[in-house]
Structure formats: C-alpha cells, structure tokens
Amino acid sequence: MRWSNWALGQMVxxxxxxxxxxxxxxxxxxxxxxxxxxxxxxxxxxxPEPQYRVDVSSGSESSSVTSTLETxxxxxxxxxxxxxxxxxxxxxxxxxxGKSDLFVHASGRKFTYLFVPTRPESKLARDExxxxxxxxxxxxDPVNNTSEELNERGGRYIDFLVPGLLGMGLMGGGLWGVGxxxxxxxxxxxxxxxxxxxxxxRDFLASLMVSRLIFMVPEVLVLLLFAWLAFDVTIAGSLxxxxxxxxxxxxxxxxxxxxxxxxxxxxxxxxGLMNLVMLPMWVLSGIFxxxxxFPEFLQPFIRLLPLTALINALRAVMLDGMxxxxxxxxxxxxxxxxxxxxxxxxxxxxxx
Amino acid sequence: xxxxxxxSQLVMTYPGRPPIEAVRSLDLEIARGECFGLLGPNGAxxxxxxxxxxxxxxxxxxxxxxxxxxxxxxxxxxxxxxxGISLQETRLSEKLTIRETVTLFRxxxxxxxxxxxxxxxxxxQEKAHARVGKLSGGQRQRLAVACALVGDPELMFLDExxxxxxxxSRRQLWDIIRDFRRQGRTILLTTHYMDEAEKLCDxxxxxxxxxxxxxGSPAELIARLGGDHVIELSFAEEGPVMxxxxxxxxxxxxxxxxxxxxxCLRVSQLHTVLPAVLDRVEEQSVPLSxxxxxxxxxxxxxxxxxxRHLRDEGEA
Ligand SMILES: Nc1ncnc2c1ncn2[C@@H]1O[C@H](COP(=O)(O)OP(=O)(O)OP(=O)(O)O)[C@@H](O)[C@H]1O
Ligand SMILES: [Mg+2]
Numbered sequence: 001m002r003w004s005n006w007a008l009g010q011m012v013x014x015x016x017x018x019x020x021x022x023x024x025x026x027x028x029x030x031x032x033x034x035x036x037x038x039x040x041x042x043x044x045x046x047x048p049e050p051q052y053r054v055d056v057s058s059g060s061e062s063s064s065v066t067s068t069l070e071t072x073x074x075x076x077x078x079x080x081x082x083x084x085x086x087x088x089x090x091x092x093x094x095x096x097x098g099k100s101d102l103f104v105h106a107s108g109r110k111f112t113y114l115f116v117p118t119r120p121e122s123k124l125a126r127d128e129x130x131x132x133x134x135x136x137x138x139x140x141d142p143v144n145n146t147s148e149e150l151n152e153r154g155g156r157y158i159d160f161l162v163p164g165l166l167g168m169g170l171m172g173g174g175l176w177g178v179g180x181x182x183x184x185x186x187x188x189x190x191x192x193x194x195x196x197x198x199x200x201x202r203d204f205l206a207s208l209m210v211s212r213l214i215f216m217v218p219e220v221l222v223l224l225l226f227a228w229l230a231f232d233v234t235i236a237g238s239l240x241x242x243x244x245x246x247x248x249x250x251x252x253x254x255x256x257x258x259x260x261x262x263x264x265x266x267x268x269x270x271x272g273l274m275n276l277v278m279l280p281m282w283v284l285s286g287i288f289x290x291x292x293x294f295p296e297f298l299q300p301f302i303r304l305l306p307l308t309a310l311i312n313a314l315r316a317v318m319l320d321g322m323x324x325x326x327x328x329x330x331x332x333x334x335x336x337x338x339x340x341x342x343x344x345x346x347x348x349x350x351x352x
Numbered sequence: 353x354x355x356x357x358x359x360s361q362l363v364m365t366y367p368g369r370p371p372i373e374a375v376r377s378l379d380l381e382i383a384r385g386e387c388f389g390l391l392g393p394n395g396a397x398x399x400x401x402x403x404x405x406x407x408x409x410x411x412x413x414x415x416x417x418x419x420x421x422x423x424x425x426x427x428x429x430x431x432x433x434x435x436g437i438s439l440q441e442t443r444l445s446e447k448l449t450i451r452e453t454v455t456l457f458r459x460x461x462x463x464x465x466x467x468x469x470x471x472x473x474x475x476x477q478e479k480a481h482a483r484v485g486k487l488s489g490g491q492r493q494r495l496a497v498a499c500a501l502v503g504d505p506e507l508m509f510l511d512e513x514x515x516x517x518x519x520x521s522r523r524q525l526w527d528i529i530r531d532f533r534r535q536g537r538t539i540l541l542t543t544h545y546m547d548e549a550e551k552l553c554d555x556x557x558x559x560x561x562x563x564x565x566x567x568g569s570p571a572e573l574i575a576r577l578g579g580d581h582v583i584e585l586s587f588a589e590e591g592p593v594m595x596x597x598x599x600x601x602x603x604x605x606x607x608x609x610x611x612x613x614x615x616c617l618r619v620s621q622l623h624t625v626l627p628a629v630l631d632r633v634e635e636q637s638v639p640l641s642x643x644x645x646x647x648x649x650x651x652x653x654x655x656x657x658x659x660r661h662l663r664d665e666g667e668a
Contacts (some may be wrong), residue, residue, distance in 0.1 A: 001454055005458070006459060007459040007460050009459075010455065010456045010459040011459075013452075013455065013456075014445065014448060014452065014456050017447060017448055017452065018445050018447045018448065021447040021483075022447060188442065188443035189439060189441055189442045190442060190443065190444065190445070192408060192439060192442070193437070193442040193444075193499075194460075195408065196407075196432070196437040196439070197407060197432060197437075197457060197460040197461070197503070198429045198432040198433045198460050198461060198462075198503075199460040255415065265397050308415055350407060352409075
C-alpha cells in the first residue's frame with residue numbers, strides 16, 4: 001500500500017497542513033502556554049523583601065525613630081523603610097489614600113502607631129516597626145529563636161502547579177482542538193462530502209485523535225521546558241512515565257472532544273457543551289490546589305473525572321517519583337474515558 | 353442489468369410546522385451510459401432527491417437501487433467505491449492545495465485515477481499547487497468534480513455543478529461531463545439552466561413541488577408542446593398595448609400569453625403565422641418596439657406545465 005493511498009495518513013496530513021498554514025491557530029495553541037508560563041513566572045518569581053513607607057511625626061522626640069528606621073536595610077542593601085517626616089494631618093491623608101503604610105508618633109516613653117487594619121502591608125509594617133523600635137530601646141526576647149526558609153525543590157507551590165497546568169492544557173487542547181474542527185467541518189458540509197466517499201468512518205475519527213496527539217507535543221514541551229529553565233522544576237520519576245501519561249491524557253480528552261462534538265450543529269452549541277464539561281473539572285480536579293480539600297462525599301465523583309486522574313498520576317510521578325503501575329486506577333480511568341467516548345462518538349456521530 | 357439508478361415512490365418529508373413535503377412519490381429510472389438531468393425551480397426537491405439516491409438521506413418511504421444495490425444492506429462501501437459525488441455546497445479545506453485535496457480523496461478509493469490525471473481532466477494542472485482558498489468559483493467547481501472523478505466512478509452525481517459560473521466556466525464543465533459520458537458512464541445532474549439541460553442531457557425530468565411533471569429527451573418534451581417556435585412582441589413603452597387574446601384567436605397560434613409587457617406566441621408554422629401576426633398589429637396601428645422569433649425551449653415546456661418560470665423564486 002502506497003503512503004499516498006493510506007487514508008488515515010492522508011487525513012492526518014491534511015489536518016496538520018490545515019493547522020500549520022493557519023498562523024493564528026498556531027499562535028493560540030503555542031503562544032498561549034508560553035504566555036501563561038510567563039505570567040506564572042512573574043507571579044512566582046522569588047519574592048523581593050518588602051519595603052514599607054513609614055511617615056514619622058515631625059516633633060524632636062521622633063528624630064531617633066527616624067534614624068533607627070533609616071539605618072535598617074534589606075538583605076540586598078536597600079533601605080527597608082522609606083521614611084518621611086510629616087505633620088499628623090498630612091500623614092493621615094497619605095495613609096488614607098494608600099500613599100504610606102504607617103504613621104509613627106513618639107512622645108515620652110510612648111510610641112503611637114496609626115495604621116489601616118484592612119491593608120495587610122499596613123499591619124505588617126506596624127508589627128515590624130514596633131519590634132524594631134522596642135529592640136532598639138532595649139527589649140530582649142525571652143526565648144532564643146531562629147527561622148529557616150523551606151525552598152526545597154519538589155515541595156514548592158510551583159512544583160505542585162506544573163502538573164496541574166499540564167493537565168489543564170491537555171484538557172483544553174483536546175476538547176477545543178477536536179471539537180471545533182469537527183463542528184467546523186460539519187458546518188462546511190465537508191463531513192457530508194466525506195461520508196459520500198468509501199472513507200472508513202473510524203479512520204476519520206482516528207485521524208482527528210492522532211493529529212491531536214501530534215499537535216500536543218510542542219505544547220507540552222514548551223510548558224515543561226519553561227518550568228525547568230525558569231523555576232528548576234524537574235521530574236522525580238521516570239521521564240517515559242510522564243510522556244506516557246501525557247499521551248494517554250491527550251487521547252482521553254481527544255475522545256471526549258469527539259463525543260462532545262458528535263452531534264452539535266453550531267459553534268455556539270459545541271462551545272456551550274464544552275464549557276459544561278470542562279467547568280466541573282476546572283473547579284474540582286485540583287489544578288491549583290489539591291482536590292482532597294473538597295468534602296469527603298464528593299471524592300468518589302471527583303476521582304472519576306479524567307482530569308483528576310491525569311493530574312493525580314502526573315503529580316505522583318513528577319513530584320513523588322512513583323511508578324506508572326502504582327497509578328493503575330488513574331490509568332484505567334483515562335483509558336476508559338478515551339475509549340468509551342471514541343466508541344460512543346463513532347456510533348452517535350452526525351455526518352451532515 | 354442496464355439500469356444505473358432506479359427509484360420508486362420516493363417520499364421525503366422534513367419535520368416542521370407544517371411538515372415540508374420535499375419529495376412526493378417520485379419515480380425515476382436511469383439507464384447506464386445516460387446523462388440524465390433533474391430540472392426544476394428552487395425548492396423543487398432536486399437536492400433532496402439526489403441526496404436520497406446518493407444514500408446520504410434516508411427517505412420516509414420508497415425504494416432506491418443504485419447499480420443494482422440498495423443502501424443499508426451492508427454493501428454501501430461497495431457502491432461508494434463505484435460512484436462519484438459533488439454536493440450542491442461543500443467548502444473544501446481552504447488551506448490545502450488542489451493536489452493535496454485530490455490526493456486525499458483518492459486515498460479513500462481502492463482503485464482510481466492518479467490525482468494528477470484527475471486534475472488534468474478538469475484542466476487545473478497549472479493550479480495544482482494553488483490553495484483552494486485562492487480559487488475562483490469555476491475552479492472550485494472543477495475541483496469538486498475532480499474529487500468526484502478521482503475514484504474512477506461508473507456513475508457520477510453532480511448537484512448544480514454550474515450554478516453561478518460564467519459562460520466560459522460552464523462550457524468547461526460541460527466538456528468534462530461530455531467526456532465522462534463518452535466513456536459510456538452514467539451521470540445524474542441537477543440544474544436550473546434550460547440551455548444546459550438541452551445541450552447536455554440525453555433525458556431530463558422536470559421536477560416541481562417534489563414530483564416529476566415531465567420526463568423525456570429535451571427534443572421530445574419540446575415537440576410535445578405542439579409548436580416549436582415562439583414569437584415575441586414588445587410595444588413602445590408609452591404607446592398603447594395589445595392584449596394577448598387578440599393574437600390567441602389567429603389560426604396557427606397554439607398559445608399566447610403576456611408577461612412584463614411582452615407577448616409570447618407559441619406557433620407551429622412560423623412562416624404562415626408571422627405575416628398574420630404582423631397584419632393584426634398593422635390593423636391596430638400600434639407601434640412595435642421589438643419583434644423576435646426563437647425555437648421553443650424547455651423553459652417554454654415548464655411555463656406551459658406550471659404557468660411559472662423556472663427561474664422565478666419557487667413558492668414551495
Ligand atoms: N434539512 C432540511 N430541513 C427542512 N427543510 C428542508 C431541508 N432541506 C430542504 N428542505 C426543504 O425541502 C424543499 C426542497 O429542497 P431541495 O433542497 O431539495 O430543493 P432544490 O430543488 O435542490 O432547490 P435549489 O434549486 O434551490 O437547490 C425546500 O422547500 C426546502 O426548503
Ligand atoms: Mg438544490
């Protein structure tokens with residue numbers, strides 16, 4: 001059989017060509033994960049130590065306060081407190097409009113603080129400034145203490161987040177990627193034209209799934225590489241196990257995408273269905289925080305969702321270095337979702 | 353087995369309020385090697401009929417036999433290997449080139465033409481590497497026909513292959529169809545162009561409101577009218593107008609009707625009737641602005657049968 005006669009191959013090729021010849025689609029599919037990881041990069045970059053804006057009252061008793069605050073430095077050597085000497089009225093106006101975090105007035109052996117309790121940085125500034133001034137005035141802590149920061153790889157939020165984002169991307173890509181293309185072809189009557197040929201229907205559906213698996217590779221690579229280079233996120237378990245999980249996830253969601261699109265006649269209909277299916281998983285499957293936080297009676301249902309299975313298995317392999325076999329129930333869930341959807345889609349599919 | 357297509361008592365009703373009876377008891381029998389035309393106004397039921405024959409729609413009732421087989425008997429793929437189809441409206445993928453599109457369609461068939469050969473048959477060789485999105489309407493239609501041809505079918509269905517094309521593109525498509533017909537293969541096409549049906553088809557069925565109202569070769573249908581000439585008279589715009597009845601009584605005039613200020617007379621013996629018509633105009637001393645004669649056409653057949661024009665918006 002010549003390659004040029006191989007219908008499945010030809011159909012996959014056609015999908016690939018249609019895709020990469022559409023620059024906008026390429027941008028959205030590959031640009032989006034890049035934008036998202038960049039946004040995350042900004043959100044999770046190492047927190048700079050905070051600087052507080054402190055106003056000090058202009059009386060002569062306050063001048064020692066000013067000098068104490070001004071000598072305090074951050075670990076990078078920047079001033080810790082941006083100090084201004086002001087009259088009380090003016091300082092209150094600044095506090096109110098958020099231009100400063102704290103107002104300090106010293107008289108006799110008494111410090112008076114003015115702060116805004118609803119602004120966390122205002123409260124923090126009050127506590128830190130008070131500690132500093134009390135120590136400068138001779139306070140000694142009764143118990144020794146040291147603080148350690150936990151920044152171990154694998155235990156950080158970003159390590160937890162990357163598998164979640166990976167799963168979310170696979171779900172969105174699979175559902176939209178397959179669903180939209182299918183409905184678009186139906187609207188263009190191309191599906192009708194195709195069934196008018198001896199094309200095998202399962203070849204057609206399989207071509208949609210296969211092309212989805214191919215498109216997904218760069219998408220996933222972008223996210224994983226960026227997470228590795230920018231945040232040093234690594235994989236504790238086997239790389240092949242992760243690859244396998246990603247392929248299985250993509251297969252599962254491509255099947256689901258086919259099922260959702262199997263009868264829809266308009267883009268509106270398919271978008272509605274798509275959101276209906278994705279919403280519970282966005283909320284429940286533990287993309288941004290562990291799904292264990294939901295009440296116990298919801299857990300059996302949550303565990304049946306394909307996104308939960310995918311993200312849990314990815315986390316087990318990527319964070320805890322577990323083997324694939326230990327995740328058999330997640331694997332089974334994904335296989336079932338993918339294959340049952342595919343078979344159902346094949347039977348229910350509306351070609352015209 | 354010399355019948356390519358046979359259908360009887362085909363009925364198709366679309367759900368709606370009231371239900372739309374698109375096809376009402378339609379019978380057809382099309383022989384192998386025939387070029388057969390379904391002719392009818394918009395909404396007559398041509399597309400519905402042809403899609404039932406293609407096995408794309410399931411009729412409410414009625415029998416269909418294509419190349420001796422029925423749809424839904426587990427032999428659909430066998431039939432599909434042997435037929436080629438062009439739908440009334442299909443938007444092929446704009447991002448693919450002609451050659452890629454035809455190759456894709458070729459891959460569905462066990463045997464067939466080389467994609468380049470199919471492209472050559474519709475004279476698109478020079479455009480083989482152009483994207484479908486950049487083609488003109490006529491080129492797209494020819495591409496659609498190339499996709500129908502590439503499986504080397506015995507039977508081809510073309511739904512309005514020439515609608516909206518300029519005369520030159522239409523003639524190019526006619527050549528492709530004639531070529532196919534010359535190889536002894538069967539074509540069923542739909543059209544609402546009379547001249548096309550007359551020039552191209554061995555037989556036509558005129559369809560109106562989902563029924564066949566006339567069936568035969570174009571020449572037969574025209575001959576059945578009785579007179580095969582038409583005289584058309586127009587009067588000066590602001591001048592007096594003569595009613596059509598004034599001519600109907602003249603001997604040799606088979607039918608007379610007025611439309612849009614023009615009087616059409618269908619006559620059998622042009623050379624004897626024409627002088628009488630002119631005498632009548634002379635008697636009334638009404639100034640004529642235009643006088644012409646032509647051969648009767650399928651259009652006249654349709655008007656005779658329905659009192660409407662084929663190209664009027666169908667009221668169905
Ligand atoms: N999917 C459908 N649902 C409901 N009604 C339909 C559908 N398709 C066609 N019809 C109706 O059935 C009738 C026949 O339509 P059909 O498309 O067969 O006509 P046609 O002869 O092909 O017309 P045209 O020359 O405009 O292509 C029309 O009244 C049309 O409105
Ligand atoms: Mg039609």
